[in-house]
Amino acid sequence: MNSGAQAAAMNFLNEVADEFPSAISFAAGRPTDRFFGRLNGAALLDAVARYERHARISCTQSKHGPNLLQYGRTAGIIGELVIEQLASDEGVHATPDRVIMTSGCQEALALCLPALCPDKRDVALTCNPTYIGFTCAAQAGGASVVALSNKVVSIADAIERAVRELRRIRRRPRALYLIPNFDNPTGRLLDERQRKDILDICRRERIVVLEDDAYGMFQYDGEPVASMSALDQSGCVIHLSTFSKTVAPAVRVGTLVLPESLFGDQDARKSLWKELVQRKSFITVNTSQITQAIVGGLLLQENRSLKEWIRPAVNWYRTNRDVMLDHLKRVFAPISTRTWWNRPAGGFFLVMKVPFRFDADSVTDCATKHGVVVMPMSFFAFDKSQDHRIRLAFTCVDPEQIRIGIEALGDFVASRMGKWGNCRQQATVV
Ligand SMILES: Cc1ncc(COP(=O)(O)O)c(C=O)c1O
Structure with a gap:
C-alpha cells in the first residue's frame, strides 16, 4: 500500500x-462507550481534585503542587503513579527518569521513530500486516519501513533474513515495531519463546524493539505472557502503553518507558530520553495536565491498578x-x-x-x-x-x-x- x-x-x-x-x-x-458513564462530569472533576490533593501532599512538582491550567512539564506529571500501575498490571518496571507521558501511544510512535531512524539508510521493521498508525507515524517522521516476510515461520527468523538482505543494500535496521499482545490487526499473542528469540536477535543486531502494548490488559483466556520489556536483559525494549482502551481515548494519555540502559549504555538511554523530551516539546509542548490529572486521580482511586x-x-x-x-x-x-x-x-x-x-x-x-x-x-x-x-x-x-x-x-x-x-x-x- x-x-x-x-x-x-x-x-x-x-x-x-x-x-x-x-x-x-x-x-x-474502539473501546465500548458502555462504561463511560462511570466518568461523568462529576467523576472527572473528582478525579482531578483527587490528583491535585495527592500532588500537593507529595510535592513532586512544587510546594503547591502543579497548576493544572498552566503549561506543564514536558515529560508529564503522573509518571510516578503510572510506574506503579505498569508494575502492578503489566509487570513492567521503570524509574521516573525513564518515563515520558505522551499524548497517546500515537505520539510515542511519532517521537521514537525519527529518533531511532535519523539517517536515510535507517529502517524500522514491522510485521505484515501491521497497525496503520505505526506506518503513518513512520511516514510523517521520515522513517523508512520494511515489512518482515510472513513466509518465514518465526518472526525472529524473518528479522534475521531482513537484516541480511538490508545489509546487502547498505540499509541499517534500527527499530522493530511489534504488538506482542493481541496484535492489531491479527489478534495474535506471541508466546514467551517467540519473545525471547526476537529479543535475542534484536540484541545481537542492536535493533530497538518498540513494544506497543495497547491491548495487553484485555486477555480473555489463558495465562498472561511476560512483556518484552520484562524479558529484556540487554536494554533493547521501549515499552509503549496507552489509557485509550482502559480509560477512554479522549484523555489522549499514553506512556513511553525506556530501558534502564540502551544496549548496556546508560548514557545512551539518558540522551535518548532527552532527545525524545525535546522533540515532544516541539510537537505538543506537554500532554494536557487536566487529562493526566484525570488518569492520575483514577489511578489513586483504583489503588494504582486498572484491573x-x-x-x-x-x-x-x-x-x-x-x-x-x-x-x-x-x-x-x-x-x-x-x-x-x-x-x-x-x-x-x-x-x-x-x-x-x-x-x-x-x-x-x-x-x-x-x-x-x-x-x-x-x-x-x-x-x-x-x-x-x-x-x-x-x-x-x-x-x-x-x-x-x-x-x-x-x-x-x-x-x-x-x-x-x-x-x-x-x-x-x-
Ligand atoms: C496497536 C495500537 N497502538 C496504538 C494505538 C493508538 O493509541 P492512542 O489512542 O493511545 O494513540 C492503537 C489504536 O487503535 C492501536 O491499535
Missing part, C-alpha cells in the same frame, strides 16, 4: 462509523468475542472449508478469510446493501497477502448487533459467491 493509500486508510478507520451511520460496525478498534476498573469491559468483550465466534460458525457452516477465522485470546479483533478479494469497494457494497461495515486486512498490509481477509472488531457492538451483523456479512459473502446463497438459507433455517 502506498503512503497516500495508507493515510486514506487511517482516515477511513477513524471516520468509517460516521460514513455509514445506520450500519453495524465491526470496523473501528478492577476494566473488569466489566473485559467480561463484555469476552462475551462479544464468543458470540461472534458462535455466529460465524453457524452462518458460515455451508462454506466452512472456504472460510477461516481465528480465536484470539484477547484484544479487540479477530481475522476472517473469505473466498474472494475484499477491497474498499466491497466495504461500501457490504455497508450500503447489507448494513454491516468491516475492515479489509489489505489496509494493514504491504502486499497482496491479506487481500482475502477482513478484520472484525467485536468491542463496540452488543450481542444482538453481532448476530445481525454476522448474518448480514453472511448475506454479502453469499451474494458474492452466487450459488452459496441457497446453501446458506438451508443451513440457517435448520
Whole structure:
C-alpha cells in the first residue's frame, strides 16, 4: 500500500462509523462507550481534585503542587503513579527518569521513530500486516519501513533474513515495531519463546524493539505472557502503553518507558530520553495536565491498578468475542472449508478469510446493501497477502448487533459467491 493509500486508510478507520451511520460496525478498534458513564462530569472533576490533593501532599512538582491550567512539564506529571500501575498490571518496571507521558501511544510512535531512524539508510521493521498508525507515524517522521516476510515461520527468523538482505543494500535496521499482545490487526499473542528469540536477535543486531502494548490488559483466556520489556536483559525494549482502551481515548494519555540502559549504555538511554523530551516539546509542548490529572486521580482511586476498573469491559468483550465466534460458525457452516477465522485470546479483533478479494469497494457494497461495515486486512498490509481477509472488531457492538451483523456479512459473502446463497438459507433455517 502506498503512503497516500495508507493515510486514506487511517482516515477511513477513524471516520468509517460516521460514513455509514445506520450500519453495524465491526470496523473501528474502539473501546465500548458502555462504561463511560462511570466518568461523568462529576467523576472527572473528582478525579482531578483527587490528583491535585495527592500532588500537593507529595510535592513532586512544587510546594503547591502543579497548576493544572498552566503549561506543564514536558515529560508529564503522573509518571510516578503510572510506574506503579505498569508494575502492578503489566509487570513492567521503570524509574521516573525513564518515563515520558505522551499524548497517546500515537505520539510515542511519532517521537521514537525519527529518533531511532535519523539517517536515510535507517529502517524500522514491522510485521505484515501491521497497525496503520505505526506506518503513518513512520511516514510523517521520515522513517523508512520494511515489512518482515510472513513466509518465514518465526518472526525472529524473518528479522534475521531482513537484516541480511538490508545489509546487502547498505540499509541499517534500527527499530522493530511489534504488538506482542493481541496484535492489531491479527489478534495474535506471541508466546514467551517467540519473545525471547526476537529479543535475542534484536540484541545481537542492536535493533530497538518498540513494544506497543495497547491491548495487553484485555486477555480473555489463558495465562498472561511476560512483556518484552520484562524479558529484556540487554536494554533493547521501549515499552509503549496507552489509557485509550482502559480509560477512554479522549484523555489522549499514553506512556513511553525506556530501558534502564540502551544496549548496556546508560548514557545512551539518558540522551535518548532527552532527545525524545525535546522533540515532544516541539510537537505538543506537554500532554494536557487536566487529562493526566484525570488518569492520575483514577489511578489513586483504583489503588494504582486498572484491573478492577476494566473488569466489566473485559467480561463484555469476552462475551462479544464468543458470540461472534458462535455466529460465524453457524452462518458460515455451508462454506466452512472456504472460510477461516481465528480465536484470539484477547484484544479487540479477530481475522476472517473469505473466498474472494475484499477491497474498499466491497466495504461500501457490504455497508450500503447489507448494513454491516468491516475492515479489509489489505489496509494493514504491504502486499497482496491479506487481500482475502477482513478484520472484525467485536468491542463496540452488543450481542444482538453481532448476530445481525454476522448474518448480514453472511448475506454479502453469499451474494458474492452466487450459488452459496441457497446453501446458506438451508443451513440457517435448520
Ligand atoms: C496497536 C495500537 N497502538 C496504538 C494505538 C493508538 O493509541 P492512542 O489512542 O493511545 O494513540 C492503537 C489504536 O487503535 C492501536 O491499535
